[in-house]
Amino acid sequence: MRDSGNAIAIHNLCKSYKTLEALKNVTFTVKRGDFFGFLGPNGAGKTTTINVITGLSNYNSGEVRIFGHDVTRDYRQARQLIGLCTQEFNFDPFLSIFQMLVYQAGYFGIPANEAGQKARELLKRFSLLDKQHEKYRALSGGMKKRLLLCRALIHDPEILILDEPTSGCDLELKFLIWDQLALLNKEGKTIFLTTHYMEEAEKLSKTIGIINHGHIVKMGAKEDILRDKSLQDVFLEVTGIE
Amino acid sequence: MILQLITNPIGVSSLAKREILRFLKVYIQTLLPPWINSALFMYIFGIAIGGQLNFTVPGITYLEFIVPGLVTMHMISGAYENTASSLFIGRWHNNIQEVLLSPLSYLEMVLGLLAGGVARGLLVGSGILLIAFTFTGSGIRHPLLLLFFMLMITVIFSCAGMLAALWADDFDRLNLWNIYVILPMVLLGGVFHPLNLLPDILQTFSRFNPIYYLMSAVRYSVTGTAETNIWLCAAMAFLLASLFGLVTVILFKIGYKLRT
Numbered sequence: 297m298r299d300s301g302n303a304i305a306i307h308n309l310c311k312s313y314k315t316l317e318a319l320k321n322v323t324f325t326v327k328r329g330d331f332f333g334f335l336g337p338n339g340a341g342k343t344t345t346i347n348v349i350t351g352l353s354n355y356n357s358g359e360v361r362i363f364g365h366d367v368t369r370d371y372r373q374a375r376q377l378i379g380l381c382t383q384e385f386n387f388d389p390f391l392s393i394f395q396m397l398v399y400q401a402g403y404f405g406i407p408a409n410e411a412g413q414k415a416r417e418l419l420k421r422f423s424l425l426d427k428q429h430e431k432y433r434a435l436s437g438g439m440k441k442r443l444l445l446c447r448a449l450i451h452d453p454e455i456l457i458l459d460e461p462t463s464g465c466d467l468e469l470k471f472l473i474w475d476q477l478a479l480l481n482k483e484g485k486t487i488f489l490t491t492h493y494m495e496e497a498e499k500l501s502k503t504i505g506i507i508n509h510g511h512i513v514k515m516g517a518k519e520d521i522l523r524d525k526s527l528q529d530v531f532l533e534v535t536g537i538e
Numbered sequence: 539m540i541l542q543l544i545t546n547p548i549g550v551s552s553l554a555k556r557e558i559l560r561f562l563k564v565y566i567q568t569l570l571p572p573w574i575n576s577a578l579f580m581y582i583f584g585i586a587i588g589g590q591l592n593f594t595v596p597g598i599t600y601l602e603f604i605v606p607g608l609v610t611m612h613m614i615s616g617a618y619e620n621t622a623s624s625l626f627i628g629r630w631h632n633n634i635q636e637v638l639l640s641p642l643s644y645l646e647m648v649l650g651l652l653a654g655g656v657a658r659g660l661l662v663g664s665g666i667l668l669i670a671f672t673f674t675g676s677g678i679r680h681p682l683l684l685l686f687f688m689l690m691i692t693v694i695f696s697c698a699g700m701l702a703a704l705w706a707d708d709f710d711r712l713n714l715w716n717i718y719v720i721l722p723m724v725l726l727g728g729v730f731h732p733l734n735l736l737p738d739i740l741q742t743f744s745r746f747n748p749i750y751y752l753m754s755a756v757r758y759s760v761t762g763t764a765e766t767n768i769w770l771c772a773a774m775a776f777l778l779a780s781l782f783g784l785v786t787v788i789l790f791k792i793g794y795k796l797r798t
Contacts, residue, residue, distance in 0.1 A: 313798070344798075350639055353798045372546075372641040380639055386632035390560060396636075402552025403640035447636075 302361070303328045303455050303486040304349060309358035311344055311510075318344045320510040322358070326503070328454075331477075331487045333501030333518075335494075335527075337535055341510045342490040343383070346459055349488075350380050363454065376404065379453035381444045383460050387432040393443055394419070394428035397450050404451035411450070418446040422476070438469040445476065456480060457488040462496060474500060498527040508535045544649070549642045553650025558657045561620055568620070569661060572612035576666040579608055580673050583730060595732050598761050605670040606757035607729030609663045610691060614724055614749070617659035617692040618716060621651055621699030626712050629703065634796065644790040648700070648783070655696025656689070663688050667760070676761070683768070684759035690775035691752050695720075697782035704795050723749045728757075733765060748778060 304326040311319040319341050326332045336342045347353035348360055351371055360367045362374040388396050394415055401411030419425040422442040427435060432443060441461065448456055458477070462470045477500060481487050491497055497504060504521050506514040513534040514521060521530055532538070544550055561568040584601030593600040628634035637647055667678070678684055698715070706712035726740065727749035733741055744750045755771035758764035790796065 347798060351797070352635060352638060354793055372643060375639060376641040378639070380635075382635065384632060386635055388556075388628075388633045388636065389631055390563075391556075399552050399556050400636055400640075402555075403546075403549045403637060403642055405546050405548045405641070407548055408552075 301328060302326065303330065303363060304332075304488065305359075305361045305364075306345070306349075307359045309345070309348060309355060309360060311341075311348060311353065311355040318510050319348070319355070322507070322510070322512055324505055324512055324515050326455075326486060326488060328363075328486055329481070329484060331481045331500055331502045332489065333497035333504045334488060334490045334507065335492075335497055335504065335531060336490075336507040337537065338492075340507045340535075342507060343459055345507070346380070346457055346488075346490065350378055350457065351375055376451070377454045379448035379451065379456045381448040381456065381458040381461050383463070385432065385440045385444070387440075387443070387447075389431065389433065391431065392429050393424065393432055393435070393446075396432070397446060400447055401450045406451060414450060414452075415446070418449055422446055438465060441465060441469065441473070445473070449480075453485070455486045455488060459490050460492065461489070462491065462493065470496075494526070494528045494531060498522070506531060506534050540645070540649070543643070543645055546642055546646055549640060550646045550650045550653075553637065553642070553647070554653030554657075557620070557624060557651060557654025560624060561654060561658045568616070568658060569665065572616060572662045573665045573669060576608045576612060577669050579604065580670060584673065594734070595763060598763050599674070602674055602676060602761055603732070603757070604730055605666070605674065606760045607727075607753055608670075609666045609688075609760070610727075610749070610753045610756045611724050611729050612666055613659040613663040613688060613691050614695045614720065615716070616662040617655040617695040618699040618702075618720060620658040621655040621696045622703045622712060622716075623699075624654060625651060625700050625703035626706060626709075629795070638796060645787050647790055648697075648787050651700060652693065652696045652783075655699055656692040659692030659695065660688055663692075678760050679762035680759045683772075684756065686772070687752065687755045687759055687775060690779045691756070693779040694752075694775070694782050697779075697786045700786050701782070701789070704789055720749075723747050724753075726750070727753045728765075729753065748774060751775075 302325040307323050309319050309322040322345065334342055344353060348355045349367060351367055362377050365374040367374045391399065397415035398408060398411045401414060402408065406414065416425065419428055422445060424439060424442055424446065427439065432440060435443060462473050465473065477487055489500065501518055504516065504518050505512060514530065580601060584604055588600030591600055595603055702712060702715045726744055727747050733744055736744065751766055751771045751774050754764060754766040755768060755775065758768050
């Protein structure tokens with residue numbers, strides 16, 4: 297299964313929480329440079345899949361590789377290639393947002409000077425430069441969302457994983473994030489997006505996967521999946537939601 | 539040997555810097571209290587009360603006797619509290635994920651977090667020794683040995699702090715070990731008294747108390763007076779530091795209460 301053409305390769309992944317089977321033999325790949333939309337109802341296994349890929353969750357069996365690197369055995373190489381934009385605002389409450397980004401870059405082996413420059417570039421790109429000396433609690437919800445993206449991108453990862461990045465955003469911010477994600481994908485980054493917004497997945501994704509009750513129930517190129525139906529219709533059909 | 543295992547030195551130093559600056563920024567809470575407390579202890583117990591005591595350890599005054607005890611006591615609590623609070627708050631706010639998502643190895647994560655506890659413990663201990671010099675005027679008999687023991691003590695209790703932070707699910711449980719285990723062991727380990735002043739049963743208990751040996755070792759390093767075999771103390775300190783360090787790294791590796 298060592299295939300560096302695949303950004304993410306998951307094979308027979310199983311994960312249980314005590315008695316709950318969260319992931320049941322999940323198998324799929326995400327190609328390098330793809331924009332992959334990962335959909336599913338609440339509790340379907342989306343965040344668990346992300347957590348396993350990023351190393352935030354252990355798993356029971358199966359195999360997960362990032363550009364050929366096993367996430368357990370070669371976890372350092374795998375993590376170097378991933379940037380995670382989490383759902384929650386889990387920032388260090390004691391640091392300014394600039395310091396937080398510089399430290400984060402440091403953990404990825406980027407020297408302080410380079411990290412500072414990179415942090416300023418990202419803060420500028422996401423219109424947060426004037427807030428660089430503030431602590432994250434002083435930011436609005438939309439600013440925190442953008443800061444999550446800055447943190448995920450600080451080490452210039454090959455794969456950007458986003459866990460519902462636009463939930464709770466107003467339209468303006470949603471469009472800004474969409475534009476940035478499309479641009480990042482165009483720049484060559486592989487994007488793995490989970491979302492509850494069908495129009496978001498439909499607009500941005502090239503490939504779509506749908507998970508339900510821990511099983512992959514639909515997977516394929518967006519054009520193949522949406523031949524004569526909307527994504528919402530496909531989603532409702534395969535998840536059995538009425 | 540440990541240094542050879544570090545392949546991401548910038549990562550470790552970034553984490554270490556974050557941890558050290560965290561306690562330095564709040565020096566009013568982290569450094570000044572143990573220094574002020576120690577100065578008061580030295581004056582009240584060492585001079586005001588100690589001067590009236592018929593003290594039995596030959597070659598040193600009561601004030602000189604309690605100084606190494608105060609150094610050890612405050613190094614232990616400084617190192618422990620630093621890592622315990624930092625890691626527990628990281629778990630609480632979930633910003634520990636910033637470290638867990640990084641390509642730092644588990645050993646490197648532990649070393650980075652450890653640096654804060656060790657630095658705080660060493661600063662606290664060195665400050666107390668400096669204050670003590672103004673009271674006693676006595677120098678340090680074995681400075682290199684003292685440095686070794688200070689390092690071992692801060693490593694042991696920084697790791698203990700991390701273990702407590704991993705185990706605890708709330709702030710109450712985080713403080714349990716410190717209040718009900720470490721503090722009694724420290725006080726019974728001989729901060730203010732030589733072992734022979736205790737009743738037999740407590741003397742026996744103290745001989746099984748590792749902190750008694752650590753404190754005796756620091757006392758020997760500072761004053762040249764030993765209650766125990768110093769090489770036994772050195773071996774025990776090194777073994778305890780290695781054991782606590784190893785357990786901490788293993789818990790990070792398996793993701794105990796860090797990964798779901």
